Amino acid sequence: MKWSKIFAVTAGLLAIFVLAGFGGWLYQSGTITQWVSQWTTPTEAEKVESQVRQATGAVLDRIVGNGKYFVTVKATMSDRSEESEKVTLTPVSVTLNEVVNTKVQSEKESIDYKTLDELKAKQEAKKPKPKVQDSLPGFPVVIPEDTPREEQIVTPTIRNPALFGQTTQKHDVVYNAQRTKNVIPITLKKITVHVVIDERKMKLLKLDRTQLSAVLAEVSGINEERGDELILSSYKFSDAIFGLDQIYWESKDKLKKLNIPPEYLVGGILGVWLLIALVMLVWVYRRKKIARQALELQTLLDVERKNEREELDRERQFQALCRALIDFVERNPGFTASVISEMMSIAPAEETNASLPPLKKVLIFILFLEAERPELVQQILTEMGESLSKSLFQGANKFMKVDSGVLRAVLEEFYRLLVKKQYLIGGPTISQKILKTTFGVDEESSFDVTAEFSFQFLEKLSDERLLSFLSQDRPQLAALIFSFLDENRVVSILSHMDVDRAVNVSRLMLTLDVPNYFWVQKLSSALEMKLLAPEVSIDETEKLLKISRVLEKLSTELREKLMAFLSNVDPGLVQKMRTLIFTFEDFFTLSDDHLKAVLYEADIRHIGTAMLNCQGPLRDKILSNLSERMQQVVIETEKLSVSIRPSEIERAQYELVRIARQLADDEKIVFQKEGPA
Amino acid sequence: MHLDLDFFKSLTLNLSEHLASLNLRLTVQGIQIQERSYAALIATMPEYSHFAVLQSEDTMWAFHAGARLVAVCTDRMMGGPVESAPSESQQFTFSEQFFFKLLVEWVLQFGEHKKRNFTLQRIEHFSRSLHLFFHNESVQCVTIKLKLNPNLATTLQFIFPEGTLPKSTRIKELPDD
Numbered sequence: 001m002k003w004s005k006i007f008a009v010t011a012g013l014l015a016i017f018v019l020a021g022f023g024g025w026l027y028q029s030g031t032i033t034q035w036v037s038q039w040t041t042p043t044e045a046e047k048v049e050s051q052v053r054q055a056t057g058a059v060l061d062r063i064v065g066n067g068k069y070f071v072t073v074k075a076t077m078s079d080r081s082e083e084s085e086k087v088t089l090t091p092v093s094v095t096l097n098e099v100v101n102t103k104v105q106s107e108k109e110s111i112d113y114k115t116l117d118e119l120k121a122k123q124e125a126k127k128p129k130p131k132v133q134d135s136l137p138g139f140p141v142v143i144p145e146d147t148p149r150e151e152q153i154v155t156p157t158i159r160n161p162a163l164f165g166q167t168t169q170k171h172d173v174v175y176n177a178q179r180t181k182n183v184i185p186i187t188l189k190k191i192t193v194h195v196v197i198d199e200r201k202m203k204l205l206k207l208d209r210t211q212l213s214a215v216l217a218e219v220s221g222i223n224e225e226r227g228d229e230l231i232l233s234s235y236k237f238s239d240a241i242f243g244l245d246q247i248y249w250e251s252k253d254k255l256k257k258l259n260i261p262p263e264y265l266v267g268g269i270l271g272v273w274l275l276i277a278l279v280m281l282v283w284v285y286r287r288k289k290i291a292r293q294a295l296e297l298q299t300l301l302d303v304e305r306k307n308e309r310e311e312l313d314r315e316r317q318f319q320a321l322c323r324a325l326i327d328f329v330e331r332n333p334g335f336t337a338s339v340i341s342e343m344m345s346i347a348p349a350e351e352t353n354a355s356l357p358p359l360k361k362v363l364i365f366i367l368f369l370e371a372e373r374p375e376l377v378q379q380i381l382t383e384m385g386e387s388l389s390k391s392l393f394q395g396a397n398k399f400m401k402v403d404s405g406v407l408r409a410v411l412e413e414f415y416r417l418l419v420k421k422q423y424l425i426g427g428p429t430i431s432q433k434i435l436k437t438t439f440g441v442d443e444e445s446s447f448d449v450t451a452e453f454s455f456q457f458l459e460k461l462s463d464e465r466l467l468s469f470l471s472q473d474r475p476q477l478a479a480l481i482f483s484f485l486d487e488n489r490v491v492s493i494l495s496h497m498d499v500d501r502a503v504n505v506s507r508l509m510l511t512l513d514v515p516n517y518f519w520v521q522k523l524s525s526a527l528e529m530k531l532l533a534p535e536v537s538i539d540e541t542e543k544l545l546k547i548s549r550v551l552e553k554l555s556t557e558l559r560e561k562l563m564a565f566l567s568n569v570d571p572g573l574v575q576k577m578r579t580l581i582f583t584f585e586d587f588f589t590l591s592d593d594h595l596k597a598v599l600y601e602a603d604i605r606h607i608g609t610a611m612l613n614c615q616g617p618l619r620d621k622i623l624s625n626l627s628e629r630m631q632q633v634v635i636e637t638e639k640l641s642v643s644i645r646p647s648e649i650e651r652a653q654y655e656l657v658r659i660a661r662q663l664a665d666d667e668k669i670v671f672q673k674e675g676p677a
Numbered sequence: 678m679h680l681d682l683d684f685f686k687s688l689t690l691n692l693s694e695h696l697a698s699l700n701l702r703l704t705v706q707g708i709q710i711q712e713r714s715y716a717a718l719i720a721t722m723p724e725y726s727h728f729a730v731l732q733s734e735d736t737m738w739a740f741h742a743g744a745r746l747v748a749v750c751t752d753r754m755m756g757g758p759v760e761s762a763p764s765e766s767q768q769f770t771f772s773e774q775f776f777f778k779l780l781v782e783w784v785l786q787f788g789e790h791k792k793r794n795f796t797l798q799r800i801e802h803f804s805r806s807l808h809l810f811f812h813n814e815s816v817q818c819v820t821i822k823l824k825l826n827p828n829l830a831t832t833l834q835f836i837f838p839e840g841t842l843p844k845s846t847r848i849k850e851l852p853d854d
Contacts, residue, residue, distance in 0.1 A: 473770040474748075476757035508757060515756035516698055519779060523754070526775050605811070648811060655808060 027266065036262035039255065044186050048075040052193060052220045059219045060195070063212070064205065068198040068237065073220075076190040086180040191228045193220050198237040209234075318408055321415045322372070328419045329369065329376050337383030339418060340365070344388060356406065362392060364402055364410045455484045457528040467493050469531060475501060479508035480515060544573070548580035552657065555650050556583070582661060582671055584610060584653035588618045590660070594669035595625045598660045604630060608637025609644060609652035680793065680842060682708065685835065688787055689821050692833075695783060699753040702826035709820040710842065716812035718836065722804050727769070727777040729784075730798040730809065736841060737798065739809055742780055743831035744769075746823065751776040759826060769802050815839040 026032045042050065052073045060069040195216055197207075213232045222228040329336045343358040356364075370377045381389040458466065458481065470478040470493070478497075482490045482505065494502045551559050559581075567574040587595060599607060599622070607626075611619060611634055623631055663669045685708060693703040711718070727747050729740045749759060751773050769777075781797060788795045801807055810816055819842070821833040 469771075474751060474755075474757075474772050476752040476755045477770075477772045479757070480755040511758060513700075513753075513756040513758075516754050518698075519754045519776075522779070523772065523775055527771075530771065609811075651808065651811075658808075 023270075032266055033262045036265050040258070040260050040262055040265060045075040045077045048077070048188060048191065049073040052191060056193060056195065056216055056220045059215065060197070063207070064197055064201045068201045070196040072194045074192040074194075075188060076192075078185075078187045078189055088178040088180060090176040090178065188226070190226060191220070191222065192231070193222065193229070194231045195233070197232070197234045199234040200236060202234045318411075321411060322368075324419050325411060325415050326369070326372055326376070329380070330373070332418075333376065333379040334383050336418060337380045340380065340392075341384055341388055344392065356410070359392070361410045361413065364407060365414050366392065367402070368407065368411060455481065455524050457524075457532055458485060461531055463489065463493055463496075465531060467496050471497060471501065475504045475508055478505045479512055480520070482509055483512055544576055545580055548577050551577065552581045552583070552661075553654065555647070582657060582664075584614075584657055585618060586671070587656070587660070588621055589671070590669065592621075592625055594663075595621065597663060597669055598656060599625055599630075601659045601663065602656050604633050605637065606652040606655045608634045609649055610656050612638060612644060612649050613646070680837070682710070684791060684793070685819050685821060687791070688784070689823070689833070691787060692783070696750060699750060701750065701753055701759065704824045706822040706824050706830070709822065711818045711820065712815060712839065713818070714812065715810040715814050715816045715836075718816060718818050719804050719807075719812075722834070724804055725769070725802060726804060727773075727780075728801040728804065728807055729777075729781045730801065730807065731781075731785075731795040732798050733788075733793065733795050736838060737809055738838070738841070739807055739834075739836040740781065740784060741832075741834040741836065742777060743823075743833070744773075745829060746825070746831040746833070747773050747777050747780070749825055749829060749831075750780075759829070774800075774802070809836065810838065817842050 023032075052075070053071050056071050056073070057069075060071065193216070197212075201207075202209075209232060213230060216222075216232065217230045220230065222230050340362050343362050366377055366380070369380070384392075466481075470481065478501075482493075485493075494505065497505070551562060554562070563574050563577070566577075587598070590598070607622075607630070611622060614622070623634065626634065660669065660671075664671055686705075689703075689705050689708075693705070696703050722741065723744065726744050727742045731738055731740055745762075747769075748762060751757075751770075753759065754776060755772065778800065781800065785795055785797060816839060817837045819835040819837075823831050823833065825831060
């Protein structure tokens with residue numbers, strides 16, 4: 001992740017450098033300037049076209065309105081290359097032996113002189129004209145003085161001696177050559193103005209075409225002699241877009257009118273791009289910052305919510321704990337009083353933040369009960385006796401305020417002590433002591449725990465039945481039950497028990513811990529229901545029914561094998577069993593309504609699989625009791641289920657049988673084969 | 678059914694607290710979520726164990742408690758030692774079945790408390806009698822590996838049809854140790 005970021009940043013910087021270098025090269029080579037100047041510097045033709053378009057547009061705006069006309073102007077200008085050049089040769093020095101008659105002819109002017117003085121005078125006269133810096137179109141271009149002059153040595157050749165005298169002398173003349181350029185100004189050759197007006201507007205305003213043409217020709221400066229043209233035409237304009245072209249031209253004209261130097265424009269564009277990039281960078285940074293802040297905020301909120309939930313859960317747990325504690329005290333005030341008495345008898349240790357003296361804990365617990373159920377406190381104090389109660393409340397004089405954390409800790413301790421009985425486990429001496437105090441019995445022999453556990457039903461149970469049951473159950477149950485039975489009875493049962501099992505049970509009796517009262521109470525009730533339930537004599541029909549149900553669950557192959565074996569022993573019995581067994585084939589005997597009830601409860605996949613090897617009337621009956629959609633699903637399942645094994649088909653069929661049997665047990669359907677199940 | 682990993686974590690922690698009244702310390706060693714065929718899953722499970730078939734809306738699923746867990750808890754409930762062994766016979770005793778019913782009742786109450794209502798359909802003690810899915814059908818199984826206070830390893834398992842648990846919970850935590 002980190003390397004990818006570094007690579008991306010490096011690549012970005014590299015791209016910026018490359019782009020900047022390319023841009024600089026373009027600017028240096030003048031490409032950008034040239035390109036920009038095309039958009040910023042108007043040509044002569046464009047100036048004229050713009051003027052004409054604006055003038056015409058101003059008139060048409062007033063007449064037909066904006067967007068209801070379209071003007072195109074085409075101006076043809078004279079070519080700038082039509083220019084002339086004049087070269088002036090000025091002699092600087094002449095080496096003369098004799099009078100010379102020389103004639104040098106330029107394109108338009110000739111110089112004639114006969115003597116050296118005349119030549120010099122002429123030279124003075126031909127001194128350079130004052131320099132003109134301006135080079136407007138149409139004005140002669142004068143080369144400035146500091147322009148390097150071209151010095152030539154010309155040796156004229158006398159072409160016709162007869163014209164210039166009789167004597168022909170050789171002479172050397174040094175000339176100063178001056179080039180003069182005459183540029184003919186760019187002139188307007190022709191203007192073609194094409195005006196298109198919306199036909200509907202023309203008709204609406206009833207404009208006279210001739211009159212309008214005249215006005216427009218006048219405004220746009222049409223000169224027929226020069227060959228200018230004004231073409232006025234009208235068409236029906238589209239309603240969707242109008243005036244966009246006009247806006248384009250106007251915008252372009254406005255831009256060009258500004259006459260912005262290309263350098264400034266390039267700089268401006270670059271500046272705008274940089275600004276946009278900067279804004280985007282700031283935006284991305286701020287966005288990331290906001291996202292990070294949002295994430296932090298979300299995390300904080302999550303933590304806060306979690307804390308709130310945990311606090312809520314703790315509060316709920318604490319409230320549940322308080323309810324359980326109060327319920328327990330309400331049901332066992334004597335036991336609670338005995339536990340409190342025991343706690344008060346413990347010598348107080350040094351009080352720390354982590355642990356309070358037992359007396360203080362008891363006092364907090366009593367005050368809590370007083371706030372919730374005052375009547376319970378009265379019961380407990382009555383159980384405790386007057387002297388203990390007085391000693392308890394002697395400590396209350398120094399009691400000022402109990403922190404909620406301390407209250408919670410104390411109540412949790414009492415909950416563990418009283419309700420969960422965690423302190424009782426592993427200490428039979430302590431538990432016996434507490435229990436004895438609870439029931440107010442001093443003699444150990446008269447201590448009767450059965451009153452708590454209600455295992456009294458065992459007295460009604462025969463030893464044989466109890467032995468039979470305990471021999472099949474866990475040895476621990478025997479050890480628990482024996483702890484509530486008379487010694488003689490225990491001996492009697494143990495003596496008939498398997499030796500190994502008897503030894504094991506005896507060992508467990510020795511290490512018997514305090515059981516869970518609540519669950520053992522439930523177990524006692526369940527055992528009472530099971531062991532004291534009237535022994536039902538199972539007659540032959542019920543046995544037959546039971547074996548039939550067993551056979552019903554077996555696979556067809558195994559069932560038929562067993563039936564064949566049994567038919568050898570008792571053919572009549574097998575016949576009876578066949579009437580009691582309900583198989584998949586017996587669905588044919590169900591009424592349509594009952595069959596629909598079964599199919600409604602069944603899974604469509606089971607139906608589809610079960611019908612894979614089902615043919616004939618049964619198949620038709622089942623299909624006829626399915627909806628059209630279900631029928632399609634079953635048929636599709638049959639098509640797709642080519643590789644399903646016979647065991648899976650049987651399992652699916654049994655699933656349908658099981659549903660049918662369940663419905664029959666619930667008396668929702670009736671098996672015609674065997675009558676009400 | 679809106680079940681996720683947090684639900685099972687919460688269930689296990691609450692069960693640990695619930696069984697603390699038996700002076701049993703139940704620690705979670707890990708939660709493993711597997712997706713495999715029903716036949717392959719059943720093959721890995723003990724043939725005789727404690728299964729409860731539960732129904733939530735239109736989904737049938739199974740809850741399995743290890744025989745060792747049930748045996749230890751049953752004995753502890755009756756004041757026995759922690760080092761208990763499950764029944765040797767293939768049939769579980771009345772007291773073991775009774776405790777498993779208590780356990781299932783507690784799971785139902787927990788589901789109700791967490792606004793996930795389940796109903797008990799039946800209790801089975803033979804894995805091949807479950808008949809919940811086809812053998813080649815893909816199922817999801819949440820296995821909670823537990824350790825009872827001395828050093829006894831046991832498991833709780835929840836078997837669902839494919840797609841019951843959201844994809845985000847299809848993760849494996851703490852591989853087999």
